[in-house]
Amino acid sequence: MTKPRYALYYWPGIQGRGEFVRLAFEATGTPYVDVARGPGGVAALRRFLDGHAPGMLPFAPPFLVVDEIVLAQTSAILAFLGPRLELVPDDEASRLAAQQIQLTIADLVGEAHDTHHPVATSLYFEDQRAEATRRAHHFVREQIPKYLGWLERVLERGPGGLDEGGRGARAATPFLLGTRVSYADLSLFQVVEGLRYAFPRAMEAEEKAIPRVVAVHDQVAREPRVAAYLASERRLPFNESGIFRHYPELDRECSP
Amino acid sequence: MTKPRYALYYWPGIQGRGEFVRLAFEATGTPYVDVARGPGGVAALRRFLDGHAPGMLPFAPPFLVVDEIVLAQTSAILAFLGPRLELVPDDEASRLAAQQIQLTIADLVGEAHDTHHPVATSLYFEDQRAEATRRAHHFVREQIPKYLGWLERVLERGPGGLDEGGRGARAATPFLLGTRVSYADLSLFQVVEGLRYAFPRAMEAEEKAIPRVVAVHDQVAREPRVAAYLASERRLPFNESGIFRHYPELDRECSP
Numbered sequence: 001m002t003k004p005r006y007a008l009y010y011w012p013g014i015q016g017r018g019e020f021v022r023l024a025f026e027a028t029g030t031p032y033v034d035v036a037r038g039p040g041g042v043a044a045l046r047r048f049l050d051g052h053a054p055g056m057l058p059f060a061p062p063f064l065v066v067d068e069i070v071l072a073q074t075s076a077i078l079a080f081l082g083p084r085l086e087l088v089p090d091d092e093a094s095r096l097a098a099q100q101i102q103l104t105i106a107d108l109v110g111e112a113h114d115t116h117h118p119v120a121t122s123l124y125f126e127d128q129r130a131e132a133t134r135r136a137h138h139f140v141r142e143q144i145p146k147y148l149g150w151l152e153r154v155l156e157r158g159p160g161g162l163d164e165g166g167r168g169a170r171a172a173t174p175f176l177l178g179t180r181v182s183y184a185d186l187s188l189f190q191v192v193e194g195l196r197y198a199f200p201r202a203m204e205a206e207e208k209a210i211p212r213v214v215a216v217h218d219q220v221a222r223e224p225r226v227a228a229y230l231a232s233e234r235r236l237p238f239n240e241s242g243i244f245r246h247y248p249e250l251d252r253e254c255s256p
Numbered sequence: 257m258t259k260p261r262y263a264l265y266y267w268p269g270i271q272g273r274g275e276f277v278r279l280a281f282e283a284t285g286t287p288y289v290d291v292a293r294g295p296g297g298v299a300a301l302r303r304f305l306d307g308h309a310p311g312m313l314p315f316a317p318p319f320l321v322v323d324e325i326v327l328a329q330t331s332a333i334l335a336f337l338g339p340r341l342e343l344v345p346d347d348e349a350s351r352l353a354a355q356q357i358q359l360t361i362a363d364l365v366g367e368a369h370d371t372h373h374p375v376a377t378s379l380y381f382e383d384q385r386a387e388a389t390r391r392a393h394h395f396v397r398e399q400i401p402k403y404l405g406w407l408e409r410v411l412e413r414g415p416g417g418l419d420e421g422g423r424g425a426r427a428a429t430p431f432l433l434g435t436r437v438s439y440a441d442l443s444l445f446q447v448v449e450g451l452r453y454a455f456p457r458a459m460e461a462e463e464k465a466i467p468r469v470v471a472v473h474d475q476v477a478r479e480p481r482v483a484a485y486l487a488s489e490r491r492l493p494f495n496e497s498g499i500f501r502h503y504p505e506l507d508r509e510c511s512p
Contacts, residue, residue, distance in 0.1 A: 100314075131390070
């Protein structure tokens with residue numbers, strides 16, 4: 001059996017949602033082509049969006065092309081890659097847990113995006129700054145604690161959650177789904193990185209309450225392949241064209 | 257093998273995201289318990305959200321409880337139920353297509369929600385009316401055509417999308433994934449219903465451009481079990497506590 005040739009299509013120049021897929025490849029040493037950052041450029045990506053390529057019509061990047069499959073939606077891509085890259089345990093309960101964690105992180109990513117684009121993606125940030133300030137105020141006070149607090153409680157309960165006696169069914173583990181890194185852990189790492197970049201003051205305040213989340217983040221960062229990737233030129237820096245943008249006025253005040 | 261006992265947990269009184277799961281059960285005649293609308297009430301649901309129930313901690317309703325599994329996130333629930341209720345074809349390509357269509361519809365549902373809550377879910381609509389008006393203006397002009405136009409093009413290409421010669425690989429079919437209704441079709445039906453309720457003027461203008469989407473919607477509504485469900489008391493009416501809310505000021509003007 002020949003190895004599949006994974007082609008990732010995402011906007012060049014930003015980490016964005018594509019980064020969750022890049023991390024899955026990088027953490028496992030899986031060869032992949034980041035098409036729009038190569039010779040094909042954005043034109044290769046647009047060919048799919050414009051409907052000129054075979055297979056399913058992707059709604060938006062990122063999308064993955066492998067064999068005959070064209071698969072958009074980050075969470076669907078990771079649910080597909082998880083078993084293939086051994087980034088999720090074999091049992092169904094773990095796979096379903098990974099999926100719901102991923103989808104919840106995706107919701108958090110969407111909310112982080114909407115702090116700077118609360119009115120419309122078609123408008124510049126500058127044209128929705130007043131609304132952004134108001135939305136971000138609630139985001140840093142309500143949504144960051146809600147989402148990351150949920151991840152903290154999931155880690156506290158351990159993989160499998162509580163048993164019938166109300167105890168963690170299995171002992172606490174270094175990662176969300178056990179002793180090995182899963183794609184859910186990689187996504188946890190990435191969302192913490194993004195939130196730290198965009199909302200450093202809010203995260204400094206929040207991280208005291210979520211030691212387990214921070215520990216998983218740090219553990220992922222120490223994975224040798226992840227560490228090598230983060231130090232490479234393949235890892236794009238965060239910037240103000242991406243999903244996580246640092247606009248100091250949207251962060252918490254210095255003294256909350 | 258005994259049949260699984262499906263328990264759906266969702267807020268009583270609204271269709272919301274729970275309706276996408278209800279439709280999967282109703283369209284297939286699958287017995288299920290709509291827990292919070294029964295004697296257990298919302299307390300039974302809160303027991304899970306508060307962390308007092310076994311298994312995975314759900315982030316938010318809807319969640320499904322079956323055997324040992326606790327599964328939140330509408331799209332994950334439907335990906336899980338799809339094969340079990342025969343609401344998706346057997347082949348992997350169809351299942352992946354169903355997942356990405358479902359996730360894209362979920363994004364559209366989230367955007368529809370944010371038209372009336374563009375600042376924060378914790379605030380009343382009345383406290384974010386100005387921002388809502390602005391966001392809805394872009395939603396009805398840009399996002400409704402973008403999302404429903406994508407569904408129209410997916411239907412135009414047919415299941416499997418284009419072949420290498422640039423033609424639909426299979427003949428056009430009455431449903432998104434072939435000749436039988438899938439959960440993606442049920443969700444298409446529900447999002448069209450919701451958008452018609454919330455934005456009747458915008459949808460009247462838009463539907464001229466999406467005849468295939470309307471045809472799938474109508475075909476789903478004629479499925480005998482779906483029709484019986486829609487006529488029953490189990491189908492809650494849309495209202496202004498749900499995701500799809502009719503605030504006339506957020507709809508298109510009478511003469512666009």
